[in-house]
Amino acid sequence: xxxxxEPGYFFLLVFIPILMYLKHRWKGRGGRxxxxxxxxxxxxxxxxxxxxxxxxxxxxxxxxxxFVLLITALAGPSLTRxxxxxxxxxxxxxxxxxxxxxxxxxxxxxxxxxxAAKDVIRRFVRGRQSDQIGLVSFGRDAALRVPLTLDYDxxxxxxxxxxxxxxxxxxxxxxxxxxxxxxxxxxxxxQRVIIALTDGVNNAGEIQPTTAVDLIRSLNIPFYLIGIxxxxxxxxxxxxxxxxxAYSGTLEAGFDEEFLKSLATPPLGAYFSAGSAGSLESIFxxxxxxxxxxxxxxxxxxxxxxxxxxLVAGLVCLVFFFLLRKLVLKEIV
Numbered sequence: 638x639x640x641x642x643e644p645g646y647f648f649l650l651v652f653i654p655i656l657m658y659l660k661h662r663w664k665g666r667g668g669r670x671x672x673x674x675x676x677x678x679x680x681x682x683x684x685x686x687x688x689x690x691x692x693x694x695x696x697x698x699x700x701x702x703x704f705v706l707l708i709t710a711l712a713g714p715s716l717t718r719x720x721x722x723x724x725x726x727x728x729x730x731x732x733x734x735x736x737x738x739x740x741x742x743x744x745x746x747x748x749x750x751x752x753a754a755k756d757v758i759r760r761f762v763r764g765r766q767s768d769q770i771g772l773v774s775f776g777r778d779a780a781l782r783v784p785l786t787l788d789y790d791x792x793x794x795x796x797x798x799x800x801x802x803x804x805x806x807x808x809x810x811x812x813x814x815x816x817x818x819x820x821x822x823x824x825x826x827x828q829r830v831i832i833a834l835t836d837g838v839n840n841a842g843e844i845q846p847t848t849a850v851d852l853i854r855s856l857n858i859p860f861y862l863i864g865i866x867x868x869x870x871x872x873x874x875x876x877x878x879x880x881x882x883a884y885s886g887t888l889e890a891g892f893d894e895e896f897l898k899s900l901a902t903p904p905l906g907a908y909f910s911a912g913s914a915g916s917l918e919s920i921f922x923x924x925x926x927x928x929x930x931x932x933x934x935x936x937x938x939x940x941x942x943x944x945x946x947x948l949v950a951g952l953v954c955l956v957f958f959f960l961l962r963k964l965v966l967k968e969i970v
Contacts, residue, residue: 642713775813777805809842
């Protein structure tokens with residue numbers, strides 16, 4: 638926001654229209670040579686410099702702009718910005734996302750499960766402040782996509798790059814949960830949270846989901862397990878990112894919801910079922926409200942003086958005025 642330390646100097650701007658009238662419109666301003674029409678022999682006067690009126694106009698604009706810029710400089714302009722400084726650390730959150738082939742099921746119109754999940758994750762991330770967020774995805778294997786970071790723009794770019802089947806055609810839920818837990822074990826944040834989204838039954842990976850959950854509980858980390866999708870027959874469309882081959886068909890069976898419920902039991906665990914985009918959004922809103930660390934914030938106000946910039950701009954306009962009048966228009970005075 639542009640502010641001024643001495644705004645009273647703007648009162649001087651009142652005199653600029655008066656000076657403009659005296660210079661350009663007042664009849665008694667001088668600068669004219671009067672002679673009787675009888676001396677005129679019919680020869681038309683032609684200026685020796687093409688576009689003289691345009692150049693004269695530019696020079697006048699530069700002159701009056703000089704006055705405006707110098708008066709603005711006297712008013713002490715500065716760019717004021719406020720910055721939130723968090724005095725306490727936020728939560729450390731890991732999002733674990735299933736990218737197995739079944740996430741291509743199109744029961745979240747107009748998107749498939751995977752796109753719907755990414756959309757709601759994107760809104761969740763944008764709503765956080767001072768919380769470090771990491772990203773893990775899993776298919777047949779599990780991978781750390783983004784370590785804990787406050788750079789939400791980078792996190793969202795990496796999220797956008799994720800594709801169904803980029804980690805194979807299986808569902809290694811246990812591996813995904815374990816990777817997130819291991820990257821939270823040394824966290825000193827006041828709150829640590831794991832949010833996992835999956836639509837499949839664990840059928841790959843070296844670590845069983847029950848083992849991964851035991852690890853999470855031993856670290857005293859709250860976790861949310863979200864089962865995404867419906868049990869109805871739904872169309873399935875997926876493209877293998879490694880081969881470029883497209884597959885389509887019908888997904889016959891849903892996921893084992895009872896098994897997921899058995900993993901996410903209180904007090905540390907919680908299970909949610911998301912059968913539509915609206916329910917998925919509501920779940921993340923509920924998690925967002927529950928997992929908010931108490932933050933102490935102070936607001937710092939920074940003023941960046943702009944006096945020099947306006948002064949330099951005014952002097953440039955003044956030099957331009959004199960050069961145009963003296964060197965181009967050849968004025969004597």
